[in-house]
Amino acid sequence: MSQQASFSVELGEPLEGEVNVVRVVDNHATSLLAVIDGDLGQLALDWEGLDDAGLQVSDGVYAFHVDVVDACGHEYESRQVFYVDGTAPVVSFSSPQTGLVADLIVPVALSVVDYRPVEARIEFRRFDHVDGMGPWVPLVLITDPPRGEFSWQWEAGLYRPGLYELRAMAVDEVGNVGDWTYVEVTIPDRPELISYAAVTPKLISPNGDGVLDALVADVLLSQPVPLSIDVETADLAHVVSLAVEAGSAGVYRSNWAGVDASGVVVADGAYDVFVRAGDAGSPSGEHAIRLRVEVDATPPLIRLVGGSAMFVTDDDDLVVEFDDAHPLRWEASSTSVIPHLIPTGERFEEQSVLSWAGVAEGEHSVRLQASDLAGNQSTQVVVATVDRTSPQALITSPEEGALLTRGDVGIEVVGFADDLHFSTWVLEVEDSAGSVQTVVSGTEMVDGPLGQWLAATADGEYTLRLLVTDLAGNSAAHEIHVTLDNTPPEVALLTPAHGDWVSEQFAATGHVTDTHLLRYTLAIASR
Structure with a gap:
């Protein structure tokens, strides 16, 4: 969107909840669009790209996020993803540079920086010493320009000598219009040795798949002069010779399959088809031009953020990185019903x-x-398991409210942790002050003894908690509250004193104290 985005949702029963605009990258709610309070029918909303503070949000991927609950407590969430683009395209010439004296062929390299440009155009005008600058004339219209650099070759040899001004601009998908950028080029008078020179295509992929495996270089000589056609790297290192001719006027054609003199496929990158006609020592002189071509035999990169096998919930998105030197498009498809799948895109x-x-x-x-x-081309299949079901977590022993003592071997905790896509379980203990310690943990499902709580701590109230997590991030917890008592009762017999004589009937006094006293026994034994 550039100005406004519209969204509608059909409410078939009384619901309560909210509709927010959410920034997808961090799931941050930027704008509250509507509060649903028992509404029915179609709810139509517009958003002008402002957050709750009335400020324009930054460019990026956003979603209309519906979060509602019905009268039975069932929750429903849905989101519709879209892109916010309030930034105009930025274009710049990396070639030619202002002040260039043009050859027959002028390599034009135009960088277009934008989320999704849909059109770029280059125009020119010529300076006339009498009438001044002439009108702007369309030179090339680039539909669906690539992100990054667009390469094109201007056949300047077809135009009259003089001073020329080139300008370029771009428009993106939502109508943002970029500023014009300008360069000046001089087309000089030149000897007419090479009337025409071109390579087709200018981008090849010598990988044997039958698609753009080789290029053709065509040269038209206007005079009978020597001709050589070579391929050089961008830093002028020789790669291979395509033709060396004695030269007569006419058309010459050579093929290059992207290999060096040894027949080995060259590395990806920029190369020049160097066409040279004539001889510097001859009356007609020498004429040479360079035709820029590119080699790209590397398929696009598809990198899954999070791996190729995933366990996911409603809160997760499939995030993918696409990368290539000359991107065209990507496609996504599934035999499953996936409401929020984006089927194709050009943003790499x-x-x-x-x-x-x-x-x-x-x-x-x-x-x-x-x-x-x-x-x-590159292809990758993502396998993901949608799992909204929480794991099972249960402590079966000790029981809730149990009074426990450690003894010599500690307290055995029994329970089970289970899930179809199990990940981990943790048994922890929390004291009355809120301090939590891990007793034992595991990565396998369990149904039985979890471990021994040594309970080498002070008497008091404790919470035993079993936490279980599955591979999708769903979690469950079960906790019980127990009392720990490792202190024996205190017993004292005050009367009769040790060694006293007593009658057949006498009074025994003393005290028995304990926080959790169950019973006491007074016994008399004779000797």
Whole structure:
């Protein structure tokens, strides 16, 4: 969106909850759009890209997030993902540089920086010494320009000598218009040795897949002069010679399959087809031009943020990084019903492809495919299991409210921890002051003894808690409250005193004290 985004939801029963705009990258709610309080029917909302403080939000991926609950307490969440783009495209020429004296072919390299540009254009005008600068004339219209650098070759040799001004601008998908950027180029008078020179295509992928494996270099000589065609690296290192001709006027054609003089496929990168006609020592002189080409035999990168096998819940998104030197598009598909899957895109970077909210529990596969301008393709299948079910956690012994003593071997805690996609369990103890310590933990499901609580602590009230987590991040806890008493009762017999004589009837006095006294026994034995 650039100005306003619209959203509607059908409420089929009385519900309560909220509709928020959420920033996907950190799940932060930026704007509260509506409070639902028993509403029915269609709820239509508009958002102008402002947060709750009335400030314009930053560019990025956002979602309309519906979180409601019905009269029975059932909760429902749904989100619709969209992109906020309030930034105009920025274009710049990396070639040609202002002041260039043009050859027959002028490499034009235009960088377009924007989330999703849809159109870029280059125009030119010529300076006339009598009439001044002429009108702007369209030179090239680039639809769906790539993010990064767009390369094109201007056949300047077809134009009259003089001073020329080039300008470029871009428009993005939501209508943001960038500023014009300018360079000046001089087309000089030149000997007409090379009337025409071009390479097709300018981007090749020599990987044997039959798509853009080689290029063709065409040269038209206007005079019978020597001709050589070589391939060089961008730093002028020789790669291979394509042709060396004695030269007569006419058309020459050479092929290059992206290999060096030994037949080995060259590395990805920029290369020049160096065309040279004539001889510097001859009356007609020498004419040379460079035709920039690129080699890209590397398929696009598809990197899953979080791995290829995942366990997910409604709060999770499938985040994927796409990367390539010459990106074209990516596609996502699934045989499952995934309401919030984005089927295709041109933005190659880390991004959310889908939200797992509302997808049925169970295993699902998503097929990702990325293509570049050189015809290279990559495919990766993501297998994810949607799991909204909490694990089972239960302490069966000791019982709730039990009065315990440690004894010599501690207190055995028994219970079970279980889940279809189990991860970990932890048994911990918390004292009355809120201090928590781990008793024992495990990574396997258990049904029986969990471990021994040594209870080498002070008497008092304690909470035993079993925490269980599954691979999707769902968790469950069960806790019991127990009392620890490791202190024996205090007993004292005051009368009769040790060694006293007593009659057949006498009074015995003393005291028995304990916090949790059960019973006491007074016994007399003769000797």
